Amino acid sequence: MTLVLVAVIIVVVLSLLLALALSLGPARLDGSMNTVIPHADYEFSAEARALHKSLVIGDLHADSTLWQRDLLESGDRGHVDIPRMREGNVAVQMFTSVTKSPSGLKYKNTISDARDNITSLAVLQAWPLATWNSLTERALYQAGRLHAMDEQAPKQFQLILSAKDLKTLLSRRANGETVVGGVLGVEGSHALDGELDNIDKLYEAGFRMMSLQHFFDNKLGGSLHGESGAGLTEFGRRAVDKMLARGIMIDVSHSSPRVVEDVLARSSAPLIVSHTGFYGHCPSPRNISDQLMQKIAKNGGIIGVGYWGGAVCEATPRSIVGAIRYGIDLVGENHVALGSDFDGSISAPFDISELIVLTDEMLKANFTETEVRKVMGENMMRFLRDNLPVD
Numbered sequence: 001m002t003l004v005l006v007a008v009i010i011v012v013v014l015s016l017l018l019a020l021a022l023s024l025g026p027a028r029l030d031g032s033m034n035t036v037i038p039h040a041d042y043e044f045s046a047e048a049r050a051l052h053k054s055l056v057i058g059d060l061h062a063d064s065t066l067w068q069r070d071l072l073e074s075g076d077r078g079h080v081d082i083p084r085m086r087e088g089n090v091a092v093q094m095f096t097s098v099t100k101s102p103s104g105l106k107y108k109n110t111i112s113d114a115r116d117n118i119t120s121l122a123v124l125q126a127w128p129l130a131t132w133n134s135l136t137e138r139a140l141y142q143a144g145r146l147h148a149m150d151e152q153a154p155k156q157f158q159l160i161l162s163a164k165d166l167k168t169l170l171s172r173r174a175n176g177e178t179v180v181g182g183v184l185g186v187e188g189s190h191a192l193d194g195e196l197d198n199i200d201k202l203y204e205a206g207f208r209m210m211s212l213q214h215f216f217d218n219k220l221g222g223s224l225h226g227e228s229g230a231g232l233t234e235f236g237r238r239a240v241d242k243m244l245a246r247g248i249m250i251d252v253s254h255s256s257p258r259v260v261e262d263v264l265a266r267s268s269a270p271l272i273v274s275h276t277g278f279y280g281h282c283p284s285p286r287n288i289s290d291q292l293m294q295k296i297a298k299n300g301g302i303i304g305v306g307y308w309g310g311a312v313c314e315a316t317p318r319s320i321v322g323a324i325r326y327g328i329d330l331v332g333e334n335h336v337a338l339g340s341d342f343d344g345s346i347s348a349p350f351d352i353s354e355l356i357v358l359t360d361e362m363l364k365a366n367f368t369e370t371e372v373r374k375v376m377g378e379n380m381m382r383f384l385r386d387n388l389p390v391d
Helices: 003-023 027-035 046-054 080-088 117-124 135-152 163-174 198-203 234-247 257-267 290-300 318-331 355-366 369-387
Strands: 057-062 088-096 157-159 178-187 208-211 247-250 271-276 301-305 334-340
Touching: 027 117, 046 257, 046 301, 046 355, 057 271, 057 301, 057 334, 057 369, 080 088, 080 117, 080 178, 088 135, 088 208, 088 369, 117 318, 135 157, 135 178, 157 163, 163 178, 178 271, 178 334, 198 208, 198 234, 198 290, 208 271, 234 257, 247 271, 290 301, 301 369, 318 334, 318 355, 318 369, 334 369, 355 369
Parallel strands: 057 088, 088 178, 157 178, 178 208, 208 247, 271 301, 301 334
Antiparallel strands: none
């Protein structure tokens, strides 16, 4: 291939991308991918308002750093920003960095080399050139956004890197500050770019949770939605060992059943299923078996219930609370939490400012106050205290 032909191809590709940018634009794309289902204003009981105000709330999964919006400003698109977190009385959000996402987002038989949406998104949003062909750089770029907020607006946002940081944040909130906290996670360990040394690089950048897979099989093992159904590879076993040695929490939300079994057999460290549903409540290919959920809980793990139809079958507050109820009955009240998947290209029945709707719906469903407190955040806070680095 001649240099002239290469140059022509590059010009054509860039022209097409520019045309896409002009016709859609990052804001329009964000708004079309991360929607709130239209609804009448929710009504809440006085009991729900009082209880919600007293809760310590946390969420295990949101992809908000993927999108080109200022999270320090209140927005009218997507699901999450810092002002809306404060309005919803949210204390801590796990922000998960997406670095590769296949076209179609299928729940079955996704091929590993399917066209990647994030490459186009990185170009469209004018991310640094280094992110265009490096998954590690994409994760680092998204991490940088949280570090910048921590530095620029310390009264609004605190990055949590340790159990000590979490204690500080919760103390600040208990003393009347409206600061919110963020923890960094990676969605899919293909973000390592196949190099174990990148675990150290990501840890030093602040990442404290890593999911092993996303929608496709990768070098670590099989995805729940991939072709192979494989367990951990040799590289995957070495990666898991190194993550745990560094104090990185492991998320198996998109991992194949064999990968989950392999990780459970390999370590006694508790696992996270950051955004999911329960198969017995919603028999979707997005959800792993109830038996695996019980094993994860028995090992001290935590399970975040998502808000979209693929996880809970109906994207309604009632169906979300139904999944939570099913989960508590299946694995116990100490192992169920919130895992919205906000800003993860889903349609949700509310955004993060409206979380009181879940408090109200749980009370309507005769949850005890203890159950509400644990699910809405206390379980997540306990898990983070126990599994983040001490300081």
